Amino acid sequence: MPFDFVQVDAFTTRPLYGNPAAVVFDADDLPAEIMQKIAREMNLSETVFLLKPTSAAADYRVRIFTPMSELPFAGHPTVAAAHAVLARYPDKADATLLRQECGIGIVPVAVTPTPRGKLLTMTQAAPSYRDAGLARAVVAEMLGCDAADLAPLPFEVVSTGVPWLIVELSRFAAISALNPDQGLIARVCKKAGAVGVTVFVERGDAGPARLRVRTFAPGEGVPEDPVCGSGNGSVAAFIARHKHPGEMTGGYVAEQGIEIGRDGEVQASWERGEAGTLSVRIGGEAAVSAAGQLLP
The missing domain is CATH 3.10.310.10 (Diaminopimelate Epimerase; Chain A, domain 1)
Structure with missing residues (x-):
């Protein structure tokens, strides 16, 4: 079964700049060991997999992998995932707030229109x-x-x-x-x-x-x-x-x-x-x- 993906360059408005992350859609049926292999294949700093949320307070859930291991959270994959969700799902296209479920809990991502696109601002965990x-x-x-x-x-x-x-x-x-x-x-x-x-x-x-x-x-x-x-x-x-x-x-x-x-x-x-x-x-x-x- 094929899985759609996009490669999103985060923290930039120009393709091939910023930090690339692969975003894999509808990954609920992928075992963790296959996710890790895909992250190694992509060979980016992180690959993020989009899944259905387990919490009613979340819009979507992610699992994030480096080429070596899974992370509970990461910054540029959060921006990449939010950007991909806004573009792929019509019911989210005009959202002003996305709620991402991940290993550290629910991370809110504010969506603010800019002259160049959309600014995606996450609130991270307490330091x-x-x-x-x-x-x-x-x-x-x-x-x-x-x-x-x-x-x-x-x-x-x-x-x-x-x-x-x-x-x-x-x-x-x-x-x-x-x-x-x-x-x-x-x-x-x-x-x-x-x-x-x-x-x-x-x-x-x-x-x-x-x-x-x-x-x-x-x-x-x-x-x-x-x-x-x-x-x-x-x-x-x-x-x-x-x-x-x-x-x-x-x-x-x-x-x-x-x-x-x-x-x-x-x-x-x-x-x-x-x-x-x-x-x-x-x-x-x-x-x-x-x-x-x-x-x-």
Whole structure:
């Protein structure tokens, strides 16, 4: 039985830019082991499978696989799935809110018309933070940079659904000059309980993007993730905690994928509740670059 799929480039309006995810439709009858094989065949950072929801509060359900394993949540596949649902199902075409069921629960995705298409903004899980316990020399060796290129903020494993080791750099030029040791990243992140490392730096100029970001997850079969939604969620939570602790709201625009020719843009924001809880939202647009059928 064939299964329809599309390849959606998330966090961009241009096909062949941003971060590609395969979206497989009507995948309820696919066993998990076949889903994993399809994800390896696609060889993208993630492949997402659309299924009927098990909760009456959800519009659809997803299962998300890297080439190596299943994830409870991921950012750019959420944008890709929402974009695909809006395009495929007539009853969802004019939706202003989609409710995605996944491993972390129900993720709301707001749909906002823009001059170029539709902005899809997900609310991620409540942030968690954990000291990574890493020496600066180890982090510098992982990333292939000088220790002086590392900002003085702590190295933390931060999760808004997926745990990432978050590292800030001290100067803008350092991020494009990184020479990551993929094997060391995989070993250190596995020991730290992180899927990989997300690195960010302040641009420090008047451009539209405040940050540039890079994400490496070799332990999941992804040497560099072009534009990472969950990584940016963790960066937003990190920045809110360490750089804007007294502010109730904040946000930024980030550019990512520049170094590997997959330029994308992420809109991040956060809001503190009365009890100090932090709500992180990550948004982006998307474009379809391919469509076809799978014959598993």
